[in-house]
Amino acid sequence: MLHKITSLTVRDVRFPTSLEQHGSDAMHTDPDYSVAYVVLDTDCGLKGFGLTFTVGKGTEIVVCAVEAVAGLVVGKSLQEIVSDFRGFYRLLTSDGQMRWLGPEKGVIHLAIAAVLNAVWDLWARAEGKPLWKLLVDMDPKQIVSCIDFRYITDALTEEEAVEILVKAQEGKQRREEHMLKEGYPAYTTSCAWLGYSDQLLKQLCTDALKSGWTKFKVKVGADLEDDKRRCRLMRQMIGPDNTLMIDANQRWDVAEAISWVSSLAEFKPLWVEEPTSPDDILGHAAISKALAPLGIGVATGEQCHNRVMFKQFLQASALQFVQIDSCRLGSVNENLAVLLMAHKFQVPVCPHAGGVGLCELVQHLILFDYICVSGSLGNRMCEYVDHLHEHFTSPVVIHDAHYMPPKDPGYSCEMLESSVQSHQYPEGDVQVKNDNAV
Ligand SMILES: [Mg+2]
Numbered sequence: 001m002l003h004k005i006t007s008l009t010v011r012d013v014r015f016p017t018s019l020e021q022h023g024s025d026a027m028h029t030d031p032d033y034s035v036a037y038v039v040l041d042t043d044c045g046l047k048g049f050g051l052t053f054t055v056g057k058g059t060e061i062v063v064c065a066v067e068a069v070a071g072l073v074v075g076k077s078l079q080e081i082v083s084d085f086r087g088f089y090r091l092l093t094s095d096g097q098m099r100w101l102g103p104e105k106g107v108i109h110l111a112i113a114a115v116l117n118a119v120w121d122l123w124a125r126a127e128g129k130p131l132w133k134l135l136v137d138m139d140p141k142q143i144v145s146c147i148d149f150r151y152i153t154d155a156l157t158e159e160e161a162v163e164i165l166v167k168a169q170e171g172k173q174r175r176e177e178h179m180l181k182e183g184y185p186a187y188t189t190s191c192a193w194l195g196y197s198d199q200l201l202k203q204l205c206t207d208a209l210k211s212g213w214t215k216f217k218v219k220v221g222a223d224l225e226d227d228k229r230r231c232r233l234m235r236q237m238i239g240p241d242n243t244l245m246i247d248a249n250q251r252w253d254v255a256e257a258i259s260w261v262s263s264l265a266e267f268k269p270l271w272v273e274e275p276t277s278p279d280d281i282l283g284h285a286a287i288s289k290a291l292a293p294l295g296i297g298v299a300t301g302e303q304c305h306n307r308v309m310f311k312q313f314l315q316a317s318a319l320q321f322v323q324i325d326s327c328r329l330g331s332v333n334e335n336l337a338v339l340l341m342a343h344k345f346q347v348p349v350c351p352h353a354g355g356v357g358l359c360e361l362v363q364h365l366i367l368f369d370y371i372c373v374s375g376s377l378g379n380r381m382c383e384y385v386d387h388l389h390e391h392f393t394s395p396v397v398i399h400d401a402h403y404m405p406p407k408d409p410g411y412s413c414e415m416l417e418s419s420v421q422s423h424q425y426p427e428g429d430v431q432v433k434n435d436n437a438v
Contacts (some may be wrong), residue, residue, distance in 0.1 A: 003126055004043040011037045011060045012425040013033035013415070015356060015388055016432045019080045021195030022387055023055070026221030027250040029195070032056035032432040033356045033388060036063045036111065037420060038118040042078070048122025049414040052238070052327040053355040056432060058107075061427065065111035068098060073115055081136075082123055085146040087332045092116070098162035099211070105305035109330060116331030119359065121219045121411035131411040132364040136176060136371050142164035145339045148307075161340045164300055168375050183402030184366055185377060186216030186384040187243065191234075194219040195263070198233060203255070205237045212400040215243040215381055221251030224260060231267040240268075245299070247273035254283040258290040271299040271321050278303040284318035299323055302352035307331070307337040314345040321379075323352040326361035333413070339369045347398040348378065354385030359396045360412040363403045391419035 006364050017023050018030035022135040040048035054062060072092055081088045088135050092112045093104050098371050100110040121365040137144065144161045157314075195250045205216065218234050220227040233245060244267045252260060257275035272291065276283045278300060288298045301323030304310055322342040324335050351366050353359040359382075367381045374380070382403055390394035393414045397404040422429045 001045050001126075003046060003082075003122065005040050005048075005074055005076055005078070006043050006059065008042045008066075008070040008074050008118075009039050009041075010063050010070075010113070011166070011420060012063045013281050013356075013420055013423045013428075014056060014059060014425045015391075015423055015429065017387065018056070019433060021193055023385075024193045024195035024196060025247065025249040026057050027249045028055055033414075034059045034432075035356050036066055036114050038066060038114045040073070040118045041105045042122070044127070046122065046125055048118040048125065049410070050114050050116070050118025050121055050331075051357050051361075051413050052110045053118070054357055055355075056108070056179060057117075058286075059423050061107050062110050065107050066114055069095070069108075069111060069115055073323055075120070078119070079120055081119060085333060086148055088119075089116070089146070089330060090150070093330055097310045100114055104308070104330065109305060113230070113327045116333060117326065117411060119411060120332045121413060125410045127211060128409050130364065130406040130408060131372075132140055132405060133366040134255045135332070135364070135368040140169075140408075146333045147340075149337070151308045151339065152311050152337060155315060156341045156343070156344055160344065161289060161421070162339055164343055165372060168372050170369055171375060175375060179367055179371060183399055184363065185215075185381045185402040186398065186401050186403050187217060187245065187381045188213050188384050188386070188401075189217040189219075189247070190386045192218040192230065194222060198230070201230065201233065202237065209238065213239075213386065214401060215245070217245040217247055219384070220246045220247070220264065220288065221248035221260070224263065225406050227260075227264060229410065231264055231269070235267045242270050243421070245271050245273060249276050250274045250303070252276055253281070254286050257283075257287050261287075261291055261296060262294060265294045265296060269296055271297040273299040273303070273323070275300075278305075279309070281309070281312045281316050281318050282314065287319060288318055297321055299350065301325060302328060303433055304328070307334050307341070310338045311341055314341055314347060320347065322347050322349045323383075324349055324362065324365060325352045326358055326365060327355075328352075332365065335365050339365070343373050347416050348380045349374065349384045350378075350380055353383040354387070354389050357392065357413050359384055359403075359417075360392055360394070360406075361388070363396060363406065364411060366403075367405055391415050391423075
């Protein structure tokens with residue numbers, strides 16, 4: 001079957017997470033987790049579902065951008081797209097007029113991520129496989145044929161990418177079995193959002209320890225004394241052997257980041273995440289250099305807008321942990337490029353997740369990374385946040401602090417139609433408090 005795409009619909013779906021300070025950090029104090037939700041219809045009845053993540057206001061702008069690119073997708077068949085996926089990626093990202101809105105960054109790139117996520121979902125469903133398995137079963141040449149190498153060949157050529165994938169064929173079967181049995185290691189961010197009280201933090205941390213969690217992230221960056229108190233509390237609760245990470249969500253200037261994090265060094269964080277502007281590659285390099293003697297790495301990526309930025313972060317030794325995001329980059333295609341570059345530079349990938357649907361999506365990519373690229377779990381883990389999974393038809397399965405590989409066909413981003421309708425903005429029954437309707 002050709003699976004001709006006959007229509008694309010996109011909806012603005014918002015969840016009132018700010019009411020209870022879920023997701024609050026030093027810069028996003030009251031996020032309402034939201035998505036631009038895309039459904040592709042085909043002539044054979046099969047559908048593809050995709051989304052991109054936002055934190056509330058402005059989701060309508062992403063919806064508008066999705067509508068602007070819809071004409072490049074509708075009318076094409078799945079076979080036509082995937083037989084030249086690199087070409088299709090470039091068609092979307094390099095449209096002669098729309099590329100002025102990016103290129104490959106900002107709202108237009110978020111919109112393209114939502115559309116391409118839906119195309120990948122459709123492809124995996126057409127093959128009857130979960131997306132990670134579709135990728136794992138592809139041969140190296142087919143995988144690289146999905147990647148646009150434009151602007152990154154000084155760091156990674158197509159030939160090198162094939163070589164990496166061919167080399168990793170050894171042991172692939174064993175690693176896939178390992179994942180099916182044990183799952184991929186995760187860490188939790190759910191205990192210590194910035195807006196949570198110490199009491200809530202303690203309770204959530206106690207519960208998490210009981211459920212087998214060993215790696216925890218704390219939001220920091222608003223007030224140093226608060227950070228010290230909260231990190232001390234966390235470290236006392238989790239003990240010296242469990243892992244602690246801190247996340248400042250871009251709060252500081254470079255020198256401030258170095259001094260602030262140095263004063264939290266006694267709590268032994270593995271990394272500081274997003275210490276400064278996500279665009280400041282040289283700033284991150286300076287912070288990395290200054291914190292290395294303290295044994296603290298720098299992690300970033302959730303707002304790193306494309307593969308070219310990641311390339312420079314890697315070239316400048318500006319990060320020690322690569323945090324890919326399934327909705328910030330141009331879907332699987334661009335994430336594949338980043339996974340392969342990270343491997344070449346020998347920097348571990350620890351994906352960003354949480355929000356709405358980000359855990360559901362990115363688990364597929366990190367499973368592929370382990371089975372087919374890195375072959376290692378050393379210093380690697382995937383973020384997990386325990387919110388909003390109940391709105392998905394195939395929610396993530398966490399067992400003993402590990403992501404268990406999804407079994408259902410697709411990219412796990414189909415939402416329950418009842419959830420979409422009740423949270424649709426602005427007409428759904430459940431409304432966000434920051435209503436900016438006029
Ligand atoms: Mg973060």
